[in-house]
Amino acid sequence: MTTVRIGAETEGEPRSPRAFEWAPVRAVWRRELALYRRYWASTSFAAMVEPTIYLLAFGYGFGSVIGAMYGYAYRDFVATGVVSTAVLFIGAFGGMFNTFIRRTFQHTYDAMLAAPVDVHELVTAEASWLAVKAGVYGCAPMLVGMAFGLDPSWGMLLVPLIGFLTGLGFALFGMWVSAIVPSINTFDYIITGALTPMFLVAGTFFPVEQLPGWAATVAQFNPLYHCVELVRGAVFGTLGLGSLLHVAVLAAFAALMWCLAVWKMRARLID
Known part of the structure; x- marks a missing residue:
C-alpha cells in the first residue's frame, strides 16, 4: 500500500513536523537558481562596487594617514575585514526582506508548503542558498583587494x-527577525540598532582592542x-x-538561529 504525504495540513488537523528530507531542499534550491538567473x-554589480568604494574610502583614504595596522598595510586590513560586511548584508538582508515579502505579499511559502515540504526544510533550503551566495560574494572584497595590492595566498x-558558515547564521537570523516584526518598516530598527553596530564593532576597520574594555x-x-x-587568519596565514x-x-550561532527561525516561521505559516 502506498502512503501519500500531503504537504499542507488538513483543515482542523494541524500537521506535526516530520523527519528532515533533502529532496524538498533540492527542490527549493532549483527554484532559487531559476530566479537567480x-x-x-x-x-554581482553591487557585490563588486561596494567593496571597491570601501577600499577607496578607507583603504586609501584613511590608509594614507594610518599606513599600517598590526604589521599589515591598512588597505589589506580593510580588504579582509570588509569580507564580513558583504557576508552580513547578503545573508541578513536576504533573510529579512526576501522572506518577509515572500511570506506576506507573494504567499510563495503557502504554495511551497502545499507540496511535500515542511517548514524546517523550507527554512534550511532558503538559508543555505543565501549562505552559498554569501560565501561566493564574500570573496569579492578580497578579489578587489588583490587588484589594489593584497598578496594572494592558499x-x-x-x-x-x-x-x-557566517552567512548561514545571519540568513537564519534574518528569517527569524522577518517572522517576529509586525511590518517591513520595522526592519529599520534592526538595521540601525543591530546590524550596523555589528559590522562597525567587529574589527572590520579597526582592531576591537582599541575599544574600551567593556566594549572589547x-x-x-x-x-x-x-x-x-x-x-x-586564512588570508595572512x-x-x-x-x-x-x-x-x-x-556554528553555535547558526544552530541557535536555525532553531529560532524554524520555531517562529512555523508559528507564522502553520500554527
Whole structure:
C-alpha cells in the first residue's frame, strides 16, 4: 500500500513536523537558481562596487594617514575585514526582506508548503542558498583587494567556507527577525540598532582592542568578529588551534538561529 504525504495540513488537523528530507531542499534550491538567473547581474554589480568604494574610502583614504595596522598595510586590513560586511548584508538582508515579502505579499511559502515540504526544510533550503551566495560574494572584497595590492595566498581558498558558515547564521537570523516584526518598516530598527553596530564593532576597520574594555568584551560575542578573525587568519596565514573557537562560535550561532527561525516561521505559516 502506498502512503501519500500531503504537504499542507488538513483543515482542523494541524500537521506535526516530520523527519528532515533533502529532496524538498533540492527542490527549493532549483527554484532559487531559476530566479537567480534573472537577477545575477545586479547582485554581482553591487557585490563588486561596494567593496571597491570601501577600499577607496578607507583603504586609501584613511590608509594614507594610518599606513599600517598590526604589521599589515591598512588597505589589506580593510580588504579582509570588509569580507564580513558583504557576508552580513547578503545573508541578513536576504533573510529579512526576501522572506518577509515572500511570506506576506507573494504567499510563495503557502504554495511551497502545499507540496511535500515542511517548514524546517523550507527554512534550511532558503538559508543555505543565501549562505552559498554569501560565501561566493564574500570573496569579492578580497578579489578587489588583490587588484589594489593584497598578496594572494592558499588560505584564501578557505574564505568561501568561512563566508558560508557566517552567512548561514545571519540568513537564519534574518528569517527569524522577518517572522517576529509586525511590518517591513520595522526592519529599520534592526538595521540601525543591530546590524550596523555589528559590522562597525567587529574589527572590520579597526582592531576591537582599541575599544574600551567593556566594549572589547562585548565585541567577543559578535559573530562578525569571529568571521573577521578567521578571514584574516586564512588570508595572512595565521590560523591556529585558537581558530577552532571562532568556528565553534559561528556554528553555535547558526544552530541557535536555525532553531529560532524554524520555531517562529512555523508559528507564522502553520500554527
